[in-house]
Amino acid sequence: MTKLFATTALVATLALPAYAAQPAEGETLSDNQSLSFWILDAFKSLDPQLTSSRTDSDMIRQLFEGLMNEDATGAMIPGVAESYEMSDDGMTYTFKLRDSNWSNGDPVTANDFVYAWRRAVDPATASEYAWFMELMNIVSASEIVKGEAAPDTLGVTAVDDHTLEVKLTKPTPYFLKTLSHATTYPTPQKVIEAEGDAWTQPGKMVSNGAYKLESHDLGVEGVAVRNENYWNNDETIIDTVRFVTVNDQNIGLTRYLAGEIDWMNTLPAGRFPQLLEEYPDEAVSAPWSCSYAYLFNLSDKGPEALKDLRVRQALAYGIDRDIIVDRVLQGGQRPAYYWTHWATEGYEAPEIEMSEWTQAERIEKAKALLEEAGYGPDNPLSLSIQYNTSEDHRKLAIAVQQFWKAIGVNATLNNYEWKVHIDRLNNQDFEVARYAWCADYNEASSFLDYFRTGGYNQGKWSNAEYDQLLADAATAENPNDLYKQAEAILIQDMALAPTYHYAMAQMIKPDIRGVPLENVMSSWYAKDMYRVAE
Template sequence: MKKVKIAIALFSVLLLLAGCTSAKQGSGTTPASTESPSAPTASAAPEESPAAAKVLNLGKDVELASMDSAIATDGLSFEVIAATTEGLYTIDENRVPQLALAEKVDLSEDGLRYTFTLRDAKWSNGTPVTAKDFEFAWKRLVNPETASEYSFIAGVAGLKNADAIIAGEKSFDELGVKAVDDKTLTVELECPIPFFNSVIAFPSFFPVNEAFLKEKGTEYALTPEALLANGPFKLKTWEVGGTTFYLEKNNDYYDAGSVKLDGLNYKIIKDTQQSVLAYENGDIDYVALSGEQIASYQQSPEYHSVLTGFLWYLSPNQKVPGLENINLRKAISLAYDKTAVVDEILKDGSIVADFVVPQFLATGPDGKDYRETAGSYPSNNKEEALKYWEKAKAELGIDAIELELLFEDTESATLVSQFIQSEIETALPGVTFTLKSQPKKNRVELMYNGEYEVGLTRWGPDYNDPMTYLAMWTTDNPNNFGKWSEKAYDELADRVSRGDLASKPEERWEALKQLEAKVLEQAVIFPVYQKGNAILIKPEVTGVNLGSIGGSISYKLADKQ
């Protein structure tokens, strides 16, 4: 089991979104190169690194987009921010929030007021971490001038006035957070939030030193010199858009004695063949496998296959003529063979997704995983798909329709998109899909701006509750790419999140299932698969810890013999 836990930790690093393709699940601020770099060598680490240093070499298939906790939206950015900065909580390997920079917390009887007492900690420039750093960061998150695409998460956390501030109805200074003194932070909620401790462990809620940010101005978070760290590591080398970057141990971290590694060396290698070559050469300590590579290595003791929390799905833009028609959407959703996607294309332990909320995300009041008692939905049925297409043609007054399928330029996304294109065009005569490949950052920006027709995208959990997925399809959620809207859905989602059902666990759980059923019955999205990962990992690597939520991958206790 030890090897399996390590594998889960390291490989899941490759895929982390917010969602997580979002909340913004995979966006970023730097275009990804469309060229595959040659396999890097171990010399990519800084020259000043000790020859005998314990450095973990990590392979990634996307560039580091942003180190600003209010601006970042993609998994890799959240991962690196979480390696360099701590918030009030962290998430452990069992998906349970644990106190981090908060030494203790008191909760009022009505569940509306949290009082946090901070531990002694300091930034990498020697200044103390204070409650004011949290107040400043949280208000900056919702400040319209910041233009954070993750500002909505303050409302998800139930912070007092957050939604009104985001809607432009109140000033960001009215947010329900206050530094009483250097060590005391009070947080006021509009209603009790069942998952509050989990959601504020997300990087968007990490502290920011106001004086340092103002000193750096527009350069803040764009270079290692324009960043501070209070976590296990600090950024040593990085250029926006670069193919390598390096984190070194932060000796100013309050628990630096527990950190065994001297550094984390990241290398961006988009081509999987080159990644495997780098692994075989000893230049990286783990590698993601795909396609035929998996069969070649399945008997290796270094091979592991694990299921992650990422849901990949097709998002139809309902502002595009034709896609507002539910019968056309249902036709497309049933027209491709998901089993072939996972068994013949990916071959990495991914499973068919006939759902919105993945396996192993959250446990209900009955002690069971959500998926154990939630409903199942049709996977693919090409005969039914054709019937829906005939209905759609009659309703729309068309005989054919051409749609564009947007996807990112990774190998797996390309192969899956090509297969789905072929499946749909074969099953639905008259439906034509053209393919549009873009770097990940561009793909996400296009979807956020509504400049797409159908997009292949993903979402990773920001906190351990089904609402981290189901909230996406409320009317004003920025991750509701397809712009589907239903008043009854919004109202039930609000009751579940902060209304009368928030304090009724059993009723709330059943309402969550109703929300999921609605998304699938209305073909709001077309699920494809829950991501599995096939990896090779060096046996000398131990101690990497992954909670399956947000940026909770932790290298703090990692070691390399």
């Protein structure tokens, strides 16, 4: 076994804890150490093994802690694990866990991770992220997810209370990057077995993160307060974290400007330039590892028209991405002609032919393709576009509706609340749907694996060559060329219509310190933040 630390940042962390809020010399802390964070949609689940939502994960990251955390730049640093060893063949990891406790005072042990990880892959749990454990290449994960093996055959073992051993099916260069993801967080077995689905309710939830759940009024507000049993509580400064649900971004901005919200990380489309001018100390835009697209339903339940590549190409060509980013969004976003976010570490984008054309050329080619496919004035193509409740999503859907009208496609708009939207996607009850993917770790495979056959892949596109490239990339010394080839196939077959790459145009109160703007994953921890006296 070779003893390793995750990164040089981790070595530094062990010598001088950098995983806590550290006021700069001369800064005076405010008496107010609360943080109110805006969210668009109500929490779907605060269970680490049941969540599939970015919003949920932001709260879960405050309540629970996994083996690893991320620092302000996105580098992996210690969480519950103080160090690890990797075998010479790269297929066995042994983690040494620090002394830490659950919020009820019980010790966090290696068995808590074993329980949580088995729970994630167990078909009885019905985790939407079971595939993520497969992606980690843990021994028997795929067989368990398929129902072909028992959960207790998963390649994770508690050697003792402070030692966790993980066995992989093959060397996985990105494995450590997966360990800050909510699905991998420990969960308290005895609490879940005693309370069942109700275990995530205030007063019943037991967590191991820097905060514990104090209250949750669904669709209104969730409140987390300092966990006095957290191992590094003495270094935590923010006392209370409020997640305030406001379904309308314009109302959310109004409440921010009124002082009711401290941090709004997704501004209404088109507002950023004005806000930057009026509030230069509060408005900021930073790359965020998410991509927005219109997903095509290629399953048996999807419309026959979308089975025709020419139709999918025409729809992708018809979207004017420059209008979307320059006139509608105006927050630092970039046009997307491929799926993986451009700022992903090590990513090399393929050459995408349509990105070199003018929009007039794209429209001309789109009309020709539709005509070849048998559509025209006498036989117009009709499709529905599904999106979840949000003024921005509505604006974009209307824009796409108009873009497609210009090439002879009649699109109707269907709006659903977030939970219904996702349920319909999961059941392939849609034709074209607004979708966005935020990376689960900072590598191209986190985007590309979505479209793997058997992956999350709600549109059910499938390509054997694509799958093989991703399989080969998992053990390649330099996988980036294989990712580039896979991305090219994805766009050649137009499994989706990429639309834009995210930037996080946001408003942050000027007395807040520690927001990780250099972390393209936008993973944040309130324990690393603080407020200064004005």
